[in-house]
Amino acid sequence: MDHFLYRDGVLHAEDVPLTDIAAEIGTPFYIYSTATLTRHYGLFTEALEGMPHLVCYALKANSNQAVIKTLGDLGAGMDVVSGGEYARAKAAGVPGDRIVFSGVGKTRAEMEQVLAGGIRQVNVESEPEMELLSRVATDMGVTVPVTVRINPDVDARTHEKIATGKAENKFGIPISRASEVYAMAARLPGLDVVGIDVHIGSQLTDLAPYEAAYEKVADLTRTLRAEGHSIRRLDLGGGLGIPYTRTNEAPPLPLDYGAMVKRVLGGLDVEVEIEPGRLIAGNAGLLVASVIYVKSGEGRDFLILDAAMNDLIRPAMYGAWHDIVPVIEPAPGSEQQPYDIVGPVCESGDTFAKQRQMPRISAGDLVAFRSAGAYGAVMSSEYNSRPLIPEALVKGDQFAVIRPRPSYEDLINRDRVPSWL
Ligand code: LLP
Numbered sequence: 001m002d003h004f005l006y007r008d009g010v011l012h013a014e015d016v017p018l019t020d021i022a023a024e025i026g027t028p029f030y031i032y033s034t035a036t037l038t039r040h041y042g043l044f045t046e047a048l049e050g051m052p053h054l055v056c057y058a059l060k061a062n063s064n065q066a067v068i069k070t071l072g073d074l075g076a077g078m079d080v081v082s083g084g085e086y087a088r089a090k091a092a093g094v095p096g097d098r099i100v101f102s103g104v105g106k107t108r109a110e111m112e113q114v115l116a117g118g119i120r121q122v123n124v125e126s127e128p129e130m131e132l133l134s135r136v137a138t139d140m141g142v143t144v145p146v147t148v149r150i151n152p153d154v155d156a157r158t159h160e161k162i163a164t165g166k167a168e169n170k171f172g173i174p175i176s177r178a179s180e181v182y183a184m185a186a187r188l189p190g191l192d193v194v195g196i197d198v199h200i201g202s203q204l205t206d207l208a209p210y211e212a213a214y215e216k217v218a219d220l221t222r223t224l225r226a227e228g229h230s231i232r233r234l235d236l237g238g239g240l241g242i243p244y245t246r247t248n249e250a251p252p253l254p255l256d257y258g259a260m261v262k263r264v265l266g267g268l269d270v271e272v273e274i275e276p277g278r279l280i281a282g283n284a285g286l287l288v289a290s291v292i293y294v295k296s297g298e299g300r301d302f303l304i305l306d307a308a309m310n311d312l313i314r315p316a317m318y319g320a321w322h323d324i325v326p327v328i329e330p331a332p333g334s335e336q337q338p339y340d341i342v343g344p345v346c347e348s349g350d351t352f353a354k355q356r357q358m359p360r361i362s363a364g365d366l367v368a369f370r371s372a373g374a375y376g377a378v379m380s381s382e383y384n385s386r387p388l389i390p391e392a393l394v395k396g397d398q399f400a401v402i403r404p405r406p407s408y409e410d411l412i413n414r415d416r417v418p419s420w421l
Contacts, residue, residue, distance in 0.1 A: 002283045003033040003394075004370070006329040011368055015397040018288055018327045022366055025390055025401060028289040028307035030377050032062070032402075034395040036284035037070050040254075044276060045075075047258025052271040054120075056100050058238045059085055061277030061374035062285065066393050066402040068092035071280065077120065079238070079275035083110040090117055100235060100273060102149070102197070104170055111136040121145040123197040123235060125172055130185055137190030144190060147197040147235055148182060150175045150220065152213040156201030156239070159318050165200025165213060172198070175216055182224050193229055195270070196220060199237025202278060205251040207260050210239075214264045221268055234265060238275035242282045244321050244371050254279065278374040285373020287312050287389075288327065291365045292344070301339050303361055308343025309350040310383040312369060312376050316349045324352065327366035330359035341367075345384050377403075387411050 003014045010017045013031045021031060044055045056077035059068055063085060068078065072094040080086045081103035089099050096118020101110075104125045111133055114122070124130045124146050137144045151172035156163045164171045173181050178196075185193045200213050214236065221231045241251040254276075261272060289307035296302075314320035324341055338355040352369070361367070377391055387410070391403040 002370075003035045004286055004368070009329045011325065011327045011329070013286065013394040013399070016394050016399050018286075018366065018368065021392060021394075021399055022288060022290070022327075025392060026405070027366065028287060028305070028311055028389045029405075030285055030287055030372065030389065030391040031399070032064075032067060032281075032285045032373055032391065032393045034070055034393060036373075037067065037280060038074065040276075040280040040284060041071055041074055041076055043254040044258070044274060044280075047254040048261065048272065048274070049258075051262055051266060054098065054271070054273045056098070056235075056273050056275050057280055058275045058277030059089060060378065062281040062376070063088050063378055064391055064393075064402050065092050066400075067281065068094065070393075072098075077273065079277075083107075083113050086110070086114055086117065086119075096120065100275070102199070102275070106133075108132060108136060112140070115140050115142055115144060119144065121147055121194060121233070121235070123147050123149050124185070125149045127173070127181060127184060130181070130188065130191070134188035134190045142190065143192050145192045145194045146185060147193075147195040147233065148173060148178065148185060149197040149199070150178050150217070152198055152200065152216045154200055154209050154212045154216075156204050156209045157206060158201045158203050158239075158241070161318055162202040163200070164202075165198070165209070175220065178220055179223065179227060182227065182229055186229060193231075195231050195233030195235060196224070197235040197237070199235075199275065200239060202239045203241040204239045205241040207252045207257060210236075210257070211260055211264060214261065218265055218268060221270065231270065233271045233273065234268075235273040235275065236261065236265075238277050238279075240276055240279045242279055242371060242374075245323060280374075282371050282374035285371075285376060287322075287369040287372040287376055289367055289369070291361055291363050291367060293363055294339075294361060297340075300355070301337070303339045303341045303358075303367075305341065305343055305352070305367065307352075307369075307389070308345040308384070308386060309347075309352075310345060310381045310386050311343070311389050312352070312372055313379050313381075314375060315352045317379075322352065322372060323370040324356060324358070325368050325370065326359060326361060327368055334359045345386075382411065385411060 149172035
């Protein structure tokens with residue numbers, strides 16, 4: 001469920017008509033709903049009620065300060081994968097003891113940064129990383145809580161570019177070598193082994209792969225405890241999928257996911273952490289664009305938008321499907337026709353949808369991409385020298401720009417021309 005509904009014939013973000021926002025800040029723009037962010041975070045805390053837990057929002061999905069602060073103020077933890085994300089979480093007021101540090105290639109500088117600033121735990125992904133972390137921690141005279149990310153070798157049945165739990169993926173250590181790696185962790189100074197970490201992929205639409213992975217984690221917990229390790233925390237990763245269309249099968253709800261977690265892991269006397277990103281932010285955001293031209297091609301009509309692949313890369317990169325709807329509500333029963341919906345960038349990959357059935361659209365109309373709150377703005381670029389588009393946040397009847405549109409001057413002034421040129 002989200003808070004983007006037609007009211008009086010106009011698509012609203014909570015109580016604000018999108019036409020008002022477009023008139024004030026121009027298109028294209030991203031718009032997020034506070035009520036949806038809050039609701040989605042709440043679904044996870046409810047789902048895990050009765051079990052000690054921390055919901056660590058994976059801020060790679062949407063790392064705007066206002067979004068992080070909205071969730072952080074509710075008590076959310078954060079899952080970060082870079083020094084930049086850590087800095088963003090801290091700047092939004094999230095204390096270090098609610099931040100977990102994941103990622104396959106943590107640098108010495110990033111380790112120093114999080115150890116100095118405070119960290120709940122580091123999820124270690126390899127032996128060389130573990131050795132370096134031990135050295136950095138001992139050099140700094142601290143002990144750092146760690147988990148080891150294990151690769152359970154399960155098929156998450158999602159897009160190949162976002163599956164992470166198969167043996168062939170770069171993530172984690174093979175579960176078959178866990179005992180050996182945990183023994184090494186226990187020997188190394190500066191590390192306090194607190195648990196196990198697993199994340200098998202993103203946009204999962206089935207609980208079965210999760211359950212298979214978590215069964216393996218439960219077995220490993222028992223094994224490692226028998227080997228003398230104090231396993232008291234399980235980081236279960238993120239990845240729960242969202243409905244991108246309104247017709248396809250509904251992905252499992254957080255409540256069902258939570259029930260499965262409690263069933264599989266509830267008897268282990270552990271605290272669990274989860275790292276949802278997409279499910280919290282995805283359907284809390286829209287990308288709103290204007291139609292520049294309607295162009296008749298060879299046997300097809302193109303809607304040429306002022307948004308492009310640099311603003312929302314998911315269709316070009318993953319072949320992702322986003323619902324695209326007119327901001328002005330079509331009359332009931334109005335005729336549909338197929339359009340190819342494209343941006344102005346100079347490559348054919350800049351295509352959002354092919355032969356998409358839409359009501360009749362004219363130049364100047366506003367359209368909204370649904371489910372664009374996660375992996376939208378964060379993956380955007382300034383390709384074709386198109387400045388990053390603004391982001392705005394709605395709460396009830398108020399909205400605020402939370403990242404302004406840069407001017408061309410801002411864009412150019414980031415470059416430096418050498419004195420000898
Ligand atoms: N934890 C870890 C260690 C992750 O790598 C990820 C996502 C998450 C949590 C959050 O997963 P989520 O709940 O958002 O599915 N750009 C792609 C998605 C990449 C996901 C990468 N890792 C897309 O647009 O579909």
